[in-house]
Amino acid sequence: xxxxxxxxxxxxxxxWLCSILLPWFAIVAVVSLVVGxxxxxxxxxxxxxxxxxxxIIYIHVPSAILAMGAxxxxxxxxxxxxxxxxxxxxxxMVAIAPVGAVMTFISLFTGSFWGKPMWGTWxxxxxxxxxxxxxxxxxxxxxxxxxxxxxxxxxxKAAGVMAMVGVINIPIIHFxxxxxxxxxxxxxxTKIGKPSIAEPMLWPLLICILGFAAFIGWVTLIxxxxxxxxxxMHRPWVAKMFGVIRPEKVRRGDxxxxxxxxxxxxx
Amino acid sequence: xxxxxxxxxxxxxxxxxxxxxxxxxQPLMFFILVITLFPLAVGPSPDTLQRIGGGIIWVAAxxxxxxxxxxxxxxxxADGTLEQYILSPTPLYLIVVVKVLAxxxxxxxxxxxxxxxxxxxxxxxxxxxxxxxxxLLLGTPLISFVGAIGxxxxxxxxxxxxxxxLLLIPIFIPLLIFATSAIESASMLLPYHQQLxxxxxxxxxxxxxxxxxxAYSLRVSQN
Amino acid sequence: MSVLLAHNISCEKSDRALFSGLHLxxxxxxxxxxxxxxxxxxxxxxxxxxxxxMPSKNTFDDVDNEQDPIDLNDDEHETSLKNQKTxxxxxxxxxxxxxxxxxxxxxxxxxxxxxxxxMSPVENLQSWCHQQNIETNIGTxxxxxxxxxxxxxxxxALKNLSAGQQRRVALAKLWLKSYANLWVLDEPFTALDVNxxxxxxxxxxxxxxxxxxxxxTSHQSxxxxxxxxxxxxxxxx
Numbered sequence: 001x002x003x004x005x006x007x008x009x010x011x012x013x014x015x016w017l018c019s020i021l022l023p024w025f026a027i028v029a030v031v032s033l034v035v036g037x038x039x040x041x042x043x044x045x046x047x048x049x050x051x052x053x054x055x056i057i058y059i060h061v062p063s064a065i066l067a068m069g070a071x072x073x074x075x076x077x078x079x080x081x082x083x084x085x086x087x088x089x090x091x092x093m094v095a096i097a098p099v100g101a102v103m104t105f106i107s108l109f110t111g112s113f114w115g116k117p118m119w120g121t122w123x124x125x126x127x128x129x130x131x132x133x134x135x136x137x138x139x140x141x142x143x144x145x146x147x148x149x150x151x152x153x154x155x156x157k158a159a160g161v162m163a164m165v166g167v168i169n170i171p172i173i174h175f176x177x178x179x180x181x182x183x184x185x186x187x188x189x190t191k192i193g194k195p196s197i198a199e200p201m202l203w204p205l206l207i208c209i210l211g212f213a214a215f216i217g218w219v220t221l222i223x224x225x226x227x228x229x230x231x232x233m234h235r236p237w238v239a240k241m242f243g244v245i246r247p248e249k250v251r252r253g254d255x256x257x258x259x260x261x262x263x264x265x266x267x
Numbered sequence: 268x269x270x271x272x273x274x275x276x277x278x279x280x281x282x283x284x285x286x287x288x289x290x291x292x293q294p295l296m297f298f299i300l301v302i303t304l305f306p307l308a309v310g311p312s313p314d315t316l317q318r319i320g321g322g323i324i325w326v327a328a329x330x331x332x333x334x335x336x337x338x339x340x341x342x343x344x345a346d347g348t349l350e351q352y353i354l355s356p357t358p359l360y361l362i363v364v365v366k367v368l369a370x371x372x373x374x375x376x377x378x379x380x381x382x383x384x385x386x387x388x389x390x391x392x393x394x395x396x397x398x399x400x401x402x403l404l405l406g407t408p409l410i411s412f413v414g415a416i417g418x419x420x421x422x423x424x425x426x427x428x429x430x431x432x433l434l435l436i437p438i439f440i441p442l443l444i445f446a447t448s449a450i451e452s453a454s455m456l457l458p459y460h461q462q463l464x465x466x467x468x469x470x471x472x473x474x475x476x477x478x479x480x481x482a483y484s485l486r487v488s489q490n
Numbered sequence: 491m492s493v494l495l496a497h498n499i500s501c502e503k504s505d506r507a508l509f510s511g512l513h514l515x516x517x518x519x520x521x522x523x524x525x526x527x528x529x530x531x532x533x534x535x536x537x538x539x540x541x542x543x544m545p546s547k548n549t550f551d552d553v554d555n556e557q558d559p560i561d562l563n564d565d566e567h568e569t570s571l572k573n574q575k576t577x578x579x580x581x582x583x584x585x586x587x588x589x590x591x592x593x594x595x596x597x598x599x600x601x602x603x604x605x606x607x608x609m610s611p612v613e614n615l616q617s618w619c620h621q622q623n624i625e626t627n628i629g630t631x632x633x634x635x636x637x638x639x640x641x642x643x644x645x646x647a648l649k650n651l652s653a654g655q656q657r658r659v660a661l662a663k664l665w666l667k668s669y670a671n672l673w674v675l676d677e678p679f680t681a682l683d684v685n686x687x688x689x690x691x692x693x694x695x696x697x698x699x700x701x702x703x704x705x706x707t708s709h710q711s712x713x714x715x716x717x718x719x720x721x722x723x724x725x726x727x
Binding site for chain 1: 413434
């Protein structure tokens with residue numbers, strides 16, 4: 001089984017896997033999102049305390065949870081890339097990073113929308129929003145570090161280290177921001193954190209979470225396919241796939257290192 | 268033998284820092300300047316300054332330490348000494364510990380010496396001052412050890428500077444929260460063992476884990 | 491028994507495969523002379539061999555993938571796996587697993603000098619010897635520097651010496667680490683004048699005759715009266 005798993009270190013195999021998985025993620029994403037959002041925004045009973053404005057949680061909560069989840073997935077990709085040196089793991093990391101960052105931004109944006117009717121201001125330094133903001137900076141850090149390197153393999157390793165440092169810090173940041181918030185909390189802030197949620201409200205929320213997760217997967221797979229093609233542009237398998245005929249490189253007369261009896265064709 | 272090689276590297280780094288004292292003074296000057304900006308910006312009322320004083324000093328300390336952190340591996344990387352360290356009998360992660368310690372020492376001692384003056388500038392009480400010193404003592408090595416990871420990752424880049432700050436500042440936020448909370452508790456004459464213990468445990472974790480991460484990052488930069 | 495043994499190493503820089511599935515061995519008393527165009531990958535190869543660079547996973551050889559590993563039976567798979575193992579061993583120590591042990595008898599001379607600009611030649615070499623656990627004293631170091639034509643310059647900060655003089659200080663390591671049995675030299679003749687090049691060539695010949703192994707690259711032709719193995723790296727896409 002390990003040889004099968006290890007075969008995905010090759011970009012060609014990983015590309016094949018992405019192509020297979022893509023339609024499934026797309027279907028699940030579209031169906032869940034349509035069902036979940038219409039149910040949540042339209043049909044779920046309105047909250048007795050917050051009225052209809054609470055409905056934004058159907059966007060805010062999934063995006064917040066999955067922004068965190070995407071970071072963890074990114075860090076796992078980083079770990080696989082660093083420890084087992086899979087190029088494809090780094091490509092995955094690059095694919096999911098901006099998606100996660102946008103998710104974080106969505107959660108901040110919708111969180112702020114939620115806040116306006118609740119607290120009367122567009123922004124408030126509560127524990128959750130503050131943590132999400134810091135998460136956004138962690139994402140931007142990984143993305144910037146990756147972009148700063150010319151050699152993408154080196155970039156992957158460096159950004160991978162940063163992603164792993166970040167993932168270790170996320171629980172620490174969470175705990176400290178929660179604690180900081182309790183210290184400085186004014187008396188008038190209501191506890192929005194973890195409401196005990198009634199069942200008819202819960203189902204659309206779960207469906208939305210599934211939908212968002214599938215959506216993230218969908219976009220990540222598309223991006224990953226692009227990244228693989230971009231990085232492997234010069235390889236024969238890419239040329240073959242797109243039907244491009246490449247001229248064979250002429251071999252020089254000297255003894256070529258690393259070459260036994262194999263003809264080394266155009267690369 | 269490994270021990271004496273490490274001590275030699277430590278001594279070498281300290282003496283090299285001495286030969287470049289002007290460069291060491293720059294982050295210190297920055298530290299003082301930033302702190303000076305605040306009374307000018309928010310008004311010199313002693314009460315206001317006292318309330319935000321702990322926070323100001325800590326933010327200024329983080330920024331100035333970030334400025335000075337690039338020195339840690341920059342010269343050794345540029346002149347190839349780092350390569351020789353990698354190819355020596357001493358494990359790289361131990362060399363990293365020694366270098367980080369030397370760097371911390373050279374940067375923190377001036378900070379410590381200047382802090383009574385700053386406590387005066389910001390009207391901190393004696394209790395707050397003690398809390399400040401304790402949090403600096405425990406927190407700045409944490410900044411150095413964790414910061415070293417960022418420095419090691421960016422040492423080969425020509426751009427560097429601001430990217431390092433962008434990477435590291437989010438990581439230092441918990442430390443900032445606990446340190447300033449300790450100073451605030453001190454101002455209200457409340458105990459702050461909890462905050463100090465948390466900082467100390469973060470420090471221990473980072474001392475245990477970061478040398479390996481730094482060594483790996485240095486080797487990635489060598490590629 | 492080879493001093494340096496490399497099996498199935500590949501290198502990728504900026505998504506270009508410099509070389510893949512490369513095998514190399516250097517025996518005691520052998521001089522391997524590596525040539526190739528600029529950018530062919532000589533420096534990258536040498537750095538991987540000493541442990542400063544990490545070899546990439548060999549996912550480039552599409553020719554190797556003709557046989558799907560799943561179709562092989564257990565024995566064939568075992569052999570093919572062994573053939574796909576990547577390692578570099580110096581004196582039978584795996585360089586990427588234990589670089590500290592592997593570099594014990596190695597001397598690597600690359601593009602960077604490995605010397606601090608603010609310290610003097612003597613301080614630099616003392617510090618280097620200390621790290622390498624080489625027992626030495628100032629007398630030995632000074633006399634070596636004398637031999638290399640740096641009399642009177644021993645205590646000046648390195649940045650005040652010319653490029654060629656700094657190179658000579660760096661090359662003094664070849665004289666000081668006398669128990670090394672493998673020299674990996676990446677363009678050692680850069681910035682040196684003809685007299686010193688001749689001296690260095692003599693030193694290399696003496697080292698080879700006493701049983702040392704040398705792997706070197708250079709853009710100039712070597713005037714060494716000693717059998718050499720030529721290896722050529724081809725620039726490829």
